[in-house]
């Protein structure tokens with residue numbers, strides 16, 4: 001898919017902007033704090049209805065105004081789809097083909113984008129919450145069912161945790177309601193766990209091929225989904241539900257003592273195994289980077305496999321962080337198939353010879369000089 005045009009109105013430091021992108025590589029160049037990341041953030045938000053760097057929508061609205069709009073035209077094999085998102089202090093509204101969507105889960109998936117920023121290099125060595133967030137963001141784009149189940153799970157988890165705290169401090173005594181919450185939580189939790197397990201298996205298939213290439217055939221990558229349930233390829237959602245419910249039922253007193261939910265997908269993790277060893281604990285920094293890169297790039301193939309369309313690739317200032325082999329991989333593997341947006345402060349950081357006919361935009365104080373094809 002291709003984002004052919006983007007309009008920003010009072011989004012961050014952009015007051016009014018219309019930009020036409022090239023189907024190939026778009027380079028956004030500018031000094032620090034001019035609006036390069038803001039533009040990638042706008043594209044990412046148009047895809048997922050939320051920013052990759054803040055949960056607070058208010059931050060997306062220009063300081064002088066009360067609402068912000070991002071809109072754009074997506075070209076897919078099935079046709080042209082206009083998308084629009086409006087952020088106000090009260091919330092957000094999403095439109096597909098000019099029709100407002102009652103549920104965000106019917107909006108997400110219209111435009112798919114993979115964002116790769118320097119902080120993604122810590123996908124491997126960072127905290128487990130980062131990897132869970134990664135799974136949620138990526139799998140939600142591929143499956144509205146996953147998006148819905150994960151959202152329901154989060155809401156119920158908050159309710160159950162609150163209730164467990166009330167039981168702990170004697171503000172509630174009735175365990176029947178806890179049983180009801182446990183049952184519902186186990187049902188959504190099982191859906192999330194099984195979907196993550198299955199998506200990770202597909203992701204592993206693509207990531208291991210890429211990892212082998214980038215490491216020049218020296219390394220084999222495996223992705224292990226770490227969960228409290230015992231899973232195999234035959235495990236059904238129903239079995240996972242029974243197992244998770246069983247854990248809640250048999251540890252009810254411990255959970256009340258802790259005042260929080262101790263079981264479920266909010267405790268899961270991914271282990272990245274390189275040549276059989278966990279690269280988080282035993283890998284060099286280079287191996288961790290290669291792993292993060294392979295996994296991120298693998299999502300492109302996975303999305304194509306799951307949705308029939310290549311996503312957009314958003315590269316926020318990552319080229320300067322990668323050595324020549326990894327840069328070459330990043331730029332050569334996908335640029336003829338995938339519309340790419342990359343930000344940089346200087347073209348010296350970009351191996352220009354690797355990019356075929358980039359369209360270059362200079363960004364200064366939230367305005368854009370006309371894009372030129374080089």
Ligand SMILES: Nc1ncnc2c1ncn2[C@@H]1O[C@H](COP(=O)(O)OP(=O)(O)OP(=O)(O)O)[C@@H](O)[C@H]1O
Pocket residue numbers: 011012013014030031032033034035036037038039058059060061062063064343345
């Ligand atoms: N809500 C907002 N309203 C107006 N301006 C904003 C808002 N949020 C951020 N900005 C401005 O946007 C600019 C930052 O833009 P951005 O994060 O895109 O920088 P960048 O060009 O990617 O720079 P770097 O190369 O340092 O990452 C800053 O000048 C900041 O003051």
